[in-house]
Amino acid sequence: MNIYDIVFYLFAAITLVSAFFVVTTRNIVYSAFNLLFTFFGVAGLYVLLGADFVAVVQIMVYVGGILILILFGVMLTNKITNVQIKTGTLQVIPAVIGVLLLAGVLIFKVFLGTEWKSVKTDIPVKTTAFALGKLLITDYVLIFELLGILLLVVLIGAATIARREK
Amino acid sequence: MQDFYNILPLILVASGIVISVVIEILSDNSEKILPWFSALVLLSASVYSIMLMNNTGTIFNGMLATGGNVYIFHFIFTIGAMLIILGSIDYIKKYGSYFGEYYILILNAVLGMMIMASARDLFMVFIGLELMSICFYVLAGINRKKLNANEASLKYVLLGAFASGFVVYGIALIYGTAQTTSIDKIIAGFVPLSHNILFITGLFLFLVGFSFKIAAFPFHQWVPDVYQGSATTISGLMSTGGKAAAFSVLIILLSAVAPSNANVFRPYFAVIATLSMIYGSIVAISQNNLKRMLAYSSIAHAGYMSIGLASGNYESIAGIIFYLAAYTFMNIGAFIVISMIEGENDSKLQLSDYVGLNAKNPKLAALMALFMFALSGLPPFAGFFGKYYVFISAIEANLTWLAIVGVISSVISVYFYLRVIVLMYFKEPETSVAVHNSNYGVLAAVISALFVIVFGLFPGTLLDLITSFLK
Numbered sequence: 340m341n342i343y344d345i346v347f348y349l350f351a352a353i354t355l356v357s358a359f360f361v362v363t364t365r366n367i368v369y370s371a372f373n374l375l376f377t378f379f380g381v382a383g384l385y386v387l388l389g390a391d392f393v394a395v396v397q398i399m400v401y402v403g404g405i406l407i408l409i410l411f412g413v414m415l416t417n418k419i420t421n422v423q424i425k426t427g428t429l430q431v432i433p434a435v436i437g438v439l440l441l442a443g444v445l446i447f448k449v450f451l452g453t454e455w456k457s458v459k460t461d462i463p464v465k466t467t468a469f470a471l472g473k474l475l476i477t478d479y480v481l482i483f484e485l486l487g488i489l490l491l492v493v494l495i496g497a498a499t500i501a502r503r504e505k
Numbered sequence: 506m507q508d509f510y511n512i513l514p515l516i517l518v519a520s521g522i523v524i525s526v527v528i529e530i531l532s533d534n535s536e537k538i539l540p541w542f543s544a545l546v547l548l549s550a551s552v553y554s555i556m557l558m559n560n561t562g563t564i565f566n567g568m569l570a571t572g573g574n575v576y577i578f579h580f581i582f583t584i585g586a587m588l589i590i591l592g593s594i595d596y597i598k599k600y601g602s603y604f605g606e607y608y609i610l611i612l613n614a615v616l617g618m619m620i621m622a623s624a625r626d627l628f629m630v631f632i633g634l635e636l637m638s639i640c641f642y643v644l645a646g647i648n649r650k651k652l653n654a655n656e657a658s659l660k661y662v663l664l665g666a667f668a669s670g671f672v673v674y675g676i677a678l679i680y681g682t683a684q685t686t687s688i689d690k691i692i693a694g695f696v697p698l699s700h701n702i703l704f705i706t707g708l709f710l711f712l713v714g715f716s717f718k719i720a721a722f723p724f725h726q727w728v729p730d731v732y733q734g735s736a737t738t739i740s741g742l743m744s745t746g747g748k749a750a751a752f753s754v755l756i757i758l759l760s761a762v763a764p765s766n767a768n769v770f771r772p773y774f775a776v777i778a779t780l781s782m783i784y785g786s787i788v789a790i791s792q793n794n795l796k797r798m799l800a801y802s803s804i805a806h807a808g809y810m811s812i813g814l815a816s817g818n819y820e821s822i823a824g825i826i827f828y829l830a831a832y833t834f835m836n837i838g839a840f841i842v843i844s845m846i847e848g849e850n851d852s853k854l855q856l857s858d859y860v861g862l863n864a865k866n867p868k869l870a871a872l873m874a875l876f877m878f879a880l881s882g883l884p885p886f887a888g889f890f891g892k893y894y895v896f897i898s899a900i901e902a903n904l905t906w907l908a909i910v911g912v913i914s915s916v917i918s919v920y921f922y923l924r925v926i927v928l929m930y931f932k933e934p935e936t937s938v939a940v941h942n943s944n945y946g947v948l949a950a951v952i953s954a955l956f957v958i959v960f961g962l963f964p965g966t967l968l969d970l971i972t973s974f975l976k
Binding site: 480481482489493495502 | 519522526565566568569604606609610613616620626628629632635636639640642643646647649658701702703706
């Protein structure tokens with residue numbers, strides 16, 4: 340086990356444990372703060388995979404944007420902190436059977452049954468932003484444009500739902 | 506430039522969206538202009554999709570496919586949405602909320618469907634899917650004052666996001682094993698890949714996500730509530746265009762296995778088809794609300810079409826496309842007639858409101874009867890040949906039992922479709938209040954009826970066209 344593995348398991352543990360608390364805690368503020376660690380852990384995993392740009396975007400968009408938005412939402416909404424979030428479970432036995440079945444298939448059939456290809460390389464020092472940017476305006480330019488339309492739709496949709504009634 | 510000319514239908518709709526936004530901002534009269542403008546955009550896009558049908562190929566580094574069956578799908582989407590817009594002009598006033606965004610979002614949903622049908626890259630599939638779904642989430646809840654519209658919208662967005670999650674996870678696993686997102690490359694390497702369990706898992710997750718979108722049985726729970734809660738015209742679009750778009754993606758996958766006999770999806774789709782057909786047909790019998798009844802019938806129709814996916818040969822692909830064309834027009838017609846009979850605040854949607862409709866408004870009764878005959882699959886309407894081709898393809902693929910289940914559930918479904926006709930024609934109405942119809946709505950319903958009749962009288966023409974593009 341080298342230093343890379345230790346860091347990987349550290350980040351993976353941070354992600355999983357905090358994600359568990361996001362789902363189980365009954366206080367929405369605790370949930371939001373746990374989400375911070377989940378996003379942070381995922382960003383760390385991206386760095387370990389050599390995807391530096393995605394990691395930075397992950398931190399900027401999720402931690403810097405979405406999480407702050409959630410916290411502001413909590414702060415500005417009246418009495419939302421006292422709301423008990425319903426995290427009870429229904430249909431426990433079918434759920435347990437389903438999850439165990441799926442997990443069994445995933446672990447024994449898919450995870451152990453796949454020949455994983457691993458390429459031994461060092462983590463690239465060069466940044467990936469340049470290559471990504473180049474791809475976005477050459478091979479994937481249509482996707483880039485369509486994402487623009489998608490954002491327009493999301494804006495129109497959000498405005499439509501949140502508008503003042505005539 | 507030829508590339509841009511070949512995707513003119515897509516460009517027309519996309520630029521139509523942007524111009525509609527500008528019209529909505531600048532004009533005080535937008536509620537009069539926008540429906541006609543968007544109908545015009547969709548009509549011209551449909552005309553071009555017919556004209557460019559022979560320009561088959563891929564463009565933008567193999568991102569989008571043009572011509573051929575893709576443009577048959579584009580024709581279905583654009584004409585279907587145009588009919589929905591015609592039907593909406595008077596309906597949306599009655600529904601109690603007019604917003605220009607309504608038409609912009611419909612155009613956007615159509616763009617998403619067209620991208621899904623054209624897509625030759627998994628990224629494209631996903632963007633098209635999201636573009637369409639997000640518009641539907643908003644359109645379902647366009648009237649915020651209605652509680653059941655809110656419920657429909659929220660249910661759809663939560664379950665739809667879950668389904669999208671399945672699709673993305675599937676795409677990630679497929680990319681991880683195939684090391685490409687290009688659908689053509691994945692199809693080329695399909696046979697060796699299909700021995701890779703991780704690839705099959707990804708494919709399965711992908712299929713689960715799309716089974717949700719086509720409203721097939723185990724993933725159907727949202728369908729009745731969403732179709733009932735949304736505006737009737739929007740339910741019409743969701744049940745036809747949305748379903749056809751999802752099927753167009755499944756058909757691309759199917760064309761990977763059609764040449765060889767390596768249909769790895771057969772057990773999955775056979776189970777889904779059987780359950781959807783039987784469940785949809787039986788539960789629809791006990792429904793009193795017409796929109797809810799058509800929602801269950803939509804589940805059953807997803808089942809009939811899935812028979813084609815299970816058989817997985819060229820005949821079945823042609824059969825599904827024909828079925829989708831027929832289903833689009835008969836279902837849109839039925840929903841438009843329902844939208845005209847519907848009163849304010851979701852009233853007059855019950856079966857009892859259709860008692861003696863022939864005496865109150867013979868025009869609407871005749872149209873409704875035609876659509877019900879077509880949906881039940883009686884000849885000589887288009888619905889019959891849709892089912893016929895799909896069942897034949899199942900028999901050729903040695904799935905005779907599946908065809909038999911299909912025939913049995915069709916027979917069951919005849920009961921609830923014909924019940925509407927019996928109520929309209931052979932029962933005396935309790936009150937003699939006249940039912941008014943909207944001229945634009947009748948126009949849209951008549952156009953749908955014409956398509957249903959023409960496809961039913963000359964099914965070979967359309968089928969030969971589809972088949973000629975498959976080879």
